[in-house]
Amino acid sequence: MTSMNRMHPQEMDAIAARHKDLLEKSNGKRLRLLSIWAGAALYLVFCWWMFSISDVLRNANWSIAGSYLADWVSYEVRPELEIAPDGTMKIDYGRFSPLGHNPTPEWVTLETETVQRTVSTTRAQTNTPKPSSTISFMVAPAKSADGGNDTPAVAEAVASRSEEVITRAVVSLGAGTSIEVADKQVSVNHSGETLVATVDGVAKTIPNGTLxxxxxxxxxxxxxTLSFGARGWAEIDGDEVSIRRRFFGWANFVFDTNSPFFGKTKGEVLALITSGERLDPTRSNLALAWNNILYNAEWQHLDVWTKLLQTIVMAFVGTLFASLLAFPLCFLAARNITRNRVVNQVSKRFFDFLRSVDMLIWALFFTRAFGPGPLAGISAIFFTDTGTFGKLYSEALENIDEKQREGVKSVGAAPLAVQRFGVLPQVLPVFASQSLYFWESNTRSATIIGAVGAGGIGLKLWEAMRTNSDWENVAYMVLLILLVVFIFDGISNALRSRLMGAGLQR
Incomplete structure (x- = not known):
């Protein structure tokens, strides 16, 4: 058996001589494949050179990229130590601190003392005789025309008051990283190293030793500027030490700092909702809690959900109107349905015009025409998808099985009945499948065009990104968009499978 399967070289040459065309085709196919791979490799090399990819990778600041990604899943608490020329300090957490009003975090240790501050005060002085006083007037009363002291004068007085100030502050950022400020000296410990800097309480910062x-x-x-990686960062200035400590998670996602439920544990909130005394006499604690969640000032849940619903409606209405208009027009563009070349070409060029202008450009145009809002977004989707649907529908019509149409026509059916029973059963599942796909795709597109003023969650997403500080809000909205797209993609795939299956059965 082995000797029979083996072929003598002369026999192989004889077969090759008799079937040269087969060998030439095989060699030509290999050459074409090799040419394609070589062309693709050359194109990639050209792109690498054209866009200077190596320089981009070499000069990229990867630490900024890491901080940017961390901003999506974390929040910062920002204590700022204001240093006076005498070395005493005040601490401020900012107006919108995630810790609420008057925070006292356990990772900040303060030593305070009471000092006497000298302050200057001013008051109006009239010609009414006053008892003798140790206060000296810096501005004499003005004289009236008859020599009297009728005109009030401004008097300056010196007074003292007691004030509590911070003399030493220690801020711990975890994992051995800490910042200590006392006597106009800042000591920073991080990664086993210590940095000591002297500040003057005005504008100058002098490090002691090498940084x-x-x-x-x-x-x-x-x-x-100090960088502590995932734990945060800080700045030492002449009169201030600004600290940014980073915490994983989204702060105050359920209740903001103005809510009466803020700072309470889950058990305490549940007890208040189920059996606690009313915090607001006008409504139950459950209604109050739900209201606080919806109108959370930091996360704006109700507004975000409303804008997301606008985006969904925008995509649905725009896609629906586009498919309804493209349906009758596609019969004019199909050459096997409408036997008029002029009508075919006019219809196809009309579809080309609508889809050749990008949806984003249409959105800019309609935002200018109608003003910002969902109407501009619906119109942009409607125009673009009408051209796309018209092209796809007409191509589906041109690829139908003519035998089914001829069979209906052979029994003497009217032209309208021929289209109804001979054409539509073949193309309707395809039309519905394509419409469902674009409905799911337009949900994503509606987010993009919303950013240019077409309304919906895209505009709110863009507003959050422009602040360059609310990246956790951006992440929240992106996750909502992804969730909606996943759900719609599953629904669209299931419906398309059923429709295409029904079409194949017919």
Whole structure:
């Protein structure tokens, strides 16, 4: 058996001589494949050179990229220590601190004392005789025309008051990283290294020794920027130490700092809702809690959900109107349905005009025409998809099985009946499948065109991105958009499968 399967070289040459065309085709196919791979490789090399990919990768600041990604899943608490020329300090957490009003976090240790502050006060002085006083008037009363002191004068007085100030502050950022400020000296511990800097309480910062790798000072005397990786960062200025400590998660996602439920544990909130005394006499605690969630000032849940619903409606209405208009027009563009070349070409060029202008450009145009809002977005989707649907529908019509149509026509059916029973059963599942796909796709597109003023969640997403600080809100909206797209994609795939299956059965 082995000797029979083996072929002598002369026999192989004889077969090759008799069937040269087969070998030539095989060699030609290999050459074409090799040419395609070579062309693709050359194109990739050209792109690498044209866009300077190597320089981009070499000069990229990956630390900024890491901080940017961390902003999506974390939040910052921002204590700021204001340093006076005498070395005393005040601490401020910002107006919209995620810790609420008057925060006292356990990772901040403060030592305070009461000092006497000298302050200057001013008041109006009239010609009414006053008892003798130790206060000296810096501005004498003005004289009237008859020599009297009728005109009030401004008097300046010196007074003292008691004030509580911070003399030493220690801020811990975790994992051995800490910042200590006392007597106009800032001591920073991080990664086993210590940085000591002296500040003057006005504008100058002087480091003691060489700066570690995680500290940067652009010019002598200017502020020092400290990077602590995932734990946060800080700045040491002459009169202030600004600290940004990072925490994983989304702060105050359910209740904001103005809610009476803020700062309470889940058990406490549940007890208040089920059996606690009313916090608001006009409504139950459950209604109050739901209202606080919807109108959360930091996350704006109700507004975000409303804008997301606008985006969904925008995509649905635009796609629906486009498919309804493209349906009758596609019969004019199909050459096997309408035997008029002029009508065919006019219809196809009309579809080309609508779909050749990008949806984003249409959105800009209609935002200018109708003003910002969902109407501009619906119109942009409607125009673009009418051209796309018209082209796809007409091509589906041109590829139908003519035998079914001829069979209906052979029994003497009217032209309208021929289209109804000979054409539509073949193309309707395809039309519905394509419409469902674009409905799901337009949900994503509606987000993009919303960013240019067409309304919906896209505009709100763009507003959050422009602040360059609310990236956790951006992440929240992106996750909602992804969730909606996943749901619609599943629904669209299931409906398309059933429709295409029904079409194949027919």
């Amino acid at each position: 570690p790798a995680w500290a940067v000072q652009k010019r002598p005397g200017e502020k020092i």
